[in-house]
Amino acid sequence: MTAGNPDPLRQALHEISNQLCLAVDGRVDFTIRAQAADPDIEQLVLLINFLLDSVARLLDREQANARDLDQRVAERSALLKATWDTLLDGLIVIDAHGTILEANPAARQLLAADDSLIGRNIKAFMPEPYAREHDDYLLRYLQTGEKRIIGVGREVEVRRRDGTQIPVRLAVSEICVHEQRRFVGLLRDIREQRAQERALEERRQAAEAASLAKSRFLASMSHELRTPLNAIIGYSELILEELDDGVPAENSRSDLQAIRDAGRHLLGLINDVLDMSRIEAGQTRVHREPIHPAELARAVGAVARPLVEGNGNRFALELDTQLPILATDSSKLRQCLLNLIGNAAKFTQDGVVTLRVQRVDDAVLWTVSDTGIGISPEGLNRIFDAFVQAEDDIDRRFGGTGLGLALTRQLIELLGGRIEVESRLGAGSTFHLFLPLSSTEEGEGQ
Known part of the structure; x- marks a missing residue:
């Protein structure tokens, strides 16, 4: 820089200073141009231009970083808000x-x-x-x-x-x-979790109850099977002894009848178990045919009357004067009615067992009622469960496997109907079987 000519230098520096201030305020690329031709000033201008260019590049990078940071902050905020909201x-x-x-x-x-x-x-x-x-x-x-x-x-x-x-x-x-x-x-x-836990506990309790019921059933069944088997074996040995002696006794006929009755009873027990097993396995088939409800009721009454009267009871049959023809499986319906009448006879002493058949709307209603011991409210809740008696001591007092009513309900449901019961302790019981009418012709069953 020439010391003898300060005015051009001062003027150049002043101009550079103004341009530098403007450039810094605007953050724009620029090039300082000095009017002085002094080499020292030109060198100073080049140096300042280099420095300002470096500052501008640094400012650009900072702005880009700031924009990138703002975008990342916005994305993170949006993610947090979406997470918070959803x-x-x-x-x-x-x-x-x-x-x-x-x-x-x-x-x-x-x-x-x-x-x-x-x-x-x-x-x-x-x-x-x-x-x-x-x-x-x-x-x-x-x-x-x-x-x-x-x-x-x-x-x-x-x-x-x-x-x-x-x-x-x-x-x-x-x-x-x-x-x-x-x-x-x-x-x-956790309301749903609590509900699932309660349902699981109920299923566990039901499984335990079913297991206990089956254990009781096996104990009861062993007794039920032994009774007719012992009768069969005992009476058979008596007859064999009489034959060995060569002198048949006068009561051989009654002994043979006892063997026959015990065999039928044993067959009935086995059939109940097999029927229940077939239904649970889905192997039971329904064979529908037109039947006259009154004729079926009379046939059932003829079979059931000796059983009912054998316990000191009176059997009553009540039929509507006009009953429609019903399309159903007569053998399964007969089995249901005999199960209900048999139960009524077993739990009734010196009373009345009634079979009533009537038309109710679009169904035929079969009602079996008795004047026996009745069923408690607790017993009603489980009376149709398999292997369960209405009361815990029923099997000890009256015998039975606890399959009859469970089998009856499943058979009636297979026939497209339903079963209902009403009872009070000491006031007898009434069972209602509802069977829907066939869509085919209707006629009198008398």
Whole structure:
């Protein structure tokens, strides 16, 4: 730089200074141009241009980084907001005083509350005694650090805005924001889980009851099978002894009849078990045919009358004057009616057993009633269960396998009908069999 000519230098520096200020304010690329032809000034201009170009590039990179950072922050914020809004579990943020600061949509729905949730104290949604104890617990934690819920998940009840209480799984964590303590509660609705647990427990209890019932059935069945078998073996040995002696006794005929009756009884027991097994295996077929209800009722009455009267009872048959032809499986219907009449005769002493047949709307109603011991309300709840007697001591007092009524219900349902019962202890029982009419022709069954 020439010391003898300061005015051009001063003028050049002044011009450079102005351009530099403008360039820095505008953050734009520029090139300083000096009017002086002095080599020293030209060299200074080149140096300044280099420095300014470097600064401009640095500013551009900073702006790009800032834009990239803003985009990433926006994406992260959008992700957090979407997570917050769509989370299936409820999230609630409270301060050190228990005031609700934030709550996601799932929490509002869980507590049946809207925007009025914000600003309320969290204990408003706690049942007693937890609501009453919450302030003391929070204060104790802040003072001593003693934890009961924070950091430990547990199942609790929450009180919704409408006053109802529901079970939730609660997990609480602590965070610090701008040196302020905040507590975040995660609430998971476990009503469905509780319902599944109850259903599982009910199934377990039902399985245990079924297992116990089958065990009792096997014990009862062993007794039921031994009785006719012992009769068959005993009377057969008597007859063989008489034949060996060469002098048949006068009561050989009655002994043979006893063997026949015991054999029929044994066959009936086996048939019940086999019928139940076939139905449960889906191997039972229905063979429908037109029948006259009155004729079937009379045939059933003829078979059942000796059984009923053998226990000191009177058998009554009541028929509507006009009964339609019914398309059904007569053998299965006959089996159901004989099961019901047999039960009525067994549990009735010196009373009346009645078979009534009538038309009710679009069905034929078969009713078997008796004046026997009746059934308790508890017994009615399980009377159609397999291997179960109405009362625990029925099998000891009256015998039986507990299959008759269960088999009857399944057979009637196979025929497209239903069975109902009404009874009171000491006032007898009444069983109703409803069978829908056939879509074919109708006629009189008399």
